[in-house]
Amino acid sequence: MAISVDPADTSANLRTKKGYTFPFLSDPKAEVIRRYDLLHPAGSPEGHDIARPAEFLVDRSGVVRWENFTEDIRVRPRADQLLAAARSLP
Amino acid sequence: MVDCAAMTENSARRPNSALWLGLLLAVLGVLSNGLTFLGFPASIVPWISLVLPVVGLAFVLLGLWRAFAQPTAYKGKIAGTIVAILSLVFLTAAVAYFWGARKLPHSAGAPAVGQRVPDFTLPDSSGQPVSLSQLFAAPPGGVAPKAILLVFYRGYW
Numbered sequence: 394m395a396i397s398v399d400p401a402d403t404s405a406n407l408r409t410k411k412g413y414t415f416p417f418l419s420d421p422k423a424e425v426i427r428r429y430d431l432l433h434p435a436g437s438p439e440g441h442d443i444a445r446p447a448e449f450l451v452d453r454s455g456v457v458r459w460e461n462f463t464e465d466i467r468v469r470p471r472a473d474q475l476l477a478a479a480r481s482l483p
Numbered sequence: 484m485v486d487c488a489a490m491t492e493n494s495a496r497r498p499n500s501a502l503w504l505g506l507l508l509a510v511l512g513v514l515s516n517g518l519t520f521l522g523f524p525a526s527i528v529p530w531i532s533l534v535l536p537v538v539g540l541a542f543v544l545l546g547l548w549r550a551f552a553q554p555t556a557y558k559g560k561i562a563g564t565i566v567a568i569l570s571l572v573f574l575t576a577a578v579a580y581f582w583g584a585r586k587l588p589h590s591a592g593a594p595a596v597g598q599r600v601p602d603f604t605l606p607d608s609s610g611q612p613v614s615l616s617q618l619f620a621a622p623p624g625g626v627a628p629k630a631i632l633l634v635f636y637r638g639y640w
Contacts, residue, residue, distance in 0.1 A: 394618060394631060396605065397638030405608035416613055418605040425603040426635065430592030437639045444635040445587045451631050453619055455599045458630065462593070466584045466637065467516060467532075468525040475632060482630055 398423050398443050420444075450478050458482055499550055499559035505542030506566045509573040512536035516580065533581055536574040543570040600633070 394416040397404070404417035418425075426432050426444040433445040448470060450459040459478040461470050512535030519525045547567050550559040559566075594600045604614040621627035 395634045395636055397636045399638040401606050401608050401610050403638075408608050416618065417608045418613060419608070420605055425601070425605060428601045428603065429594060429635070430590050431588075431635050433588055433637070436587075437637065439639075441639065443637045443639065445590060446637060447590065447593065447635045449594060449600060449633040451600050451615075451633060453627075453629060455602070455615065457594050457596050457598055457600060460594070460596060462587075462590060464585055464587065465529050466587070467519050467528050469519075471525075479630060479632070 394418060396420055396425065396444065398426065398441070448475070450475075450482070452482065496554075496558045497556060499546045499557045499563060501542045501549065502546030502559050502563050502566050505539045505544075505546060506570055508539030508542060509536045509570040509577075510539075512539060512577050513573050529581060529584065532577055536570070536577040540567075540570045540574050543567050 395404070395413075396418045398421050399407075399417075399419060400421055401419045404419055407413075408417050420426050423432055423442050423444065429447070431444045431447050433443050435441065436443045436445065446463050446466060446469060448461045449457050452458050459481070461474075463469055512532055515528060515532045515535060518528050518531070543563070543566055546557075546559060547563040549557040550563040554560065600615070602615050604612050607613045615631070618631050619627060
């Protein structure tokens, strides 16, 4: 599932446009983003607070089993990398 | 015997291809940042976006040198000067963007592997509040997921 500071209607548009079926959650005040220490102050091109890109694979007990913090916004994990991480879980 | 001097004077000066190749490479370097959107392997894009403008500027400087040092053989003193300035601008932009794209916070306090993540409840795209524990529930007629992938993204798309 995807989280960003975008409001619900922006995420709904993106979700429909791309045909995604997984949930998109809105964190407009970046409260959860801060709780996860992922805040990128003034990180958007216009200078708004946003999340830095990060991915966490969380098991049913809420424990992180795999995570990824890119060091370059142009570089994100590929689908096959994410699937490999998911398949490695028992 | 061949009269080289006469031949040089009489033949037209060559177009300065190094200049234009260099400019092309510099422009391609700036455009290469969009390669990730075309499904290109993302991890080499940052390096391509730097290497292309640097190599481009090298060609431009070669072309500029040819235009000024061998003016009877090569055209392009004025075009070369303009292209050199443009290529410098593109290289500066490429370096600035490279630096900015990698200026990310350390996030040292983010949940580590083996740690439990903070729970949360946030509205989904239809405005309904959704909690992390709810996401682990089985969907109607389906199986409960064994794991959830949380993807935090920049937004503002």
